[in-house]
Amino acid sequence: MTxxxxxxxxxxxxxxxxxxxGVELPLHIFGTYCILFKSPDSMKSVKWSMLNLHFWSVCLDWTVTFFIIPFVLFPTVAGFSLGMFNYMGLPLERQCYLFAALLCTVNxxxxxLFENRYYLMAGKETMWKKFRIPVLAVNYILAFLYPLPAYLKFPEQSSALEEVLQKLPPLPEVILRHQITVYSNELIYFIIPIVFMTSVIGIETLIIGKLIHFHMNSVDLKFKVSLKTISMQKRILTALLIQTSTMAVNFLIxxxxxxxxxxxxxxNQAANNICFLVFSLHGLTSTSIMLWSHRPYRAVCSNLLRFKRSETTSSKGIQVVNSTVRRNTRIDIFRSS
Incomplete structure (x- = not known):
């Protein structure tokens, strides 16, 4: 036996x-606290967009790491779940649909985040003011529609599973004892919607990025606002770019x-499993980078660590004083006797 x-x-x-x-839960709660209660006035304009991203990111994290816990047999679109949804009896095809939809909503x-910056800096004075709400709403609607082709073409399992097992090398008993479900055996219904949504969101992000870059470097802006305001906007944009780039790495790998x-x-099942571990770290890394890259949140973390350090130092000082007092008391007693 191998x-x-x-x-x-x-x-x-x-x-x-x-x-x-388990590690992500306290960090997600702390990140939510910082966004809601520690965002200064200079970040009020981006506060709710950041909370929106944090909300969807947390939903995706907990869906993957707790409710689904996917075990996928790449290169086939087949596998099984080990999470709470499995014990609740939720069919795997619905779990996959939810995962795909949440993945898109995070993007x-x-x-x-960047659309919000552009709108506040320049979009209010353009035609974008009239179209932004419908466009953003369509994006969210598409996020929940694009997984439908694969979901509606959910295959008949006995023949699909036989086909999958022929493509894969012999699987060990530790895997075969689980009920393997084939989500799709026609990759066209799986890949084309993903490519379509990735292209739509990617093109929109590039256009908004170009508009922001053009506006930040325009001559008119320097006459409308102070250099201090421009510097503050650049710092916020840089922090947002670092945060979203980190998330992109966790997705792209x-x-x-x-x-x-x-x-x-x-x-390679070991590589498949590690692949999902890397993906599931996106919320942890995103929240950590958010707390580090934005100066107000970084200050909260620094103050928290400084408080704990000073608390430890104070307790050590009290112990030293107490030991000194006890030592002096013993000396006085010895002398008096």
């Missing part, structure tokens, strides 16, 4: 994602790997 690596097992995925969800919310497995028909 020995199976622990990294290839469902137990590794379940344990790792539970650990990640839409990321784009909205797994997506690049998944596409490679499909193109080269390559199966």
């Amino acid at each position: 020995e199976v690596s622990y990294f290839s097992t469902p137990e590794f995925v379940a344990f790792s994602l539970h650990v990640i969800s 839409v919310a990321s784009m909205m 797994p997506i690049t790997y998944i596409c490679s497995t499909i193109v080269f028909n390559y199966h």
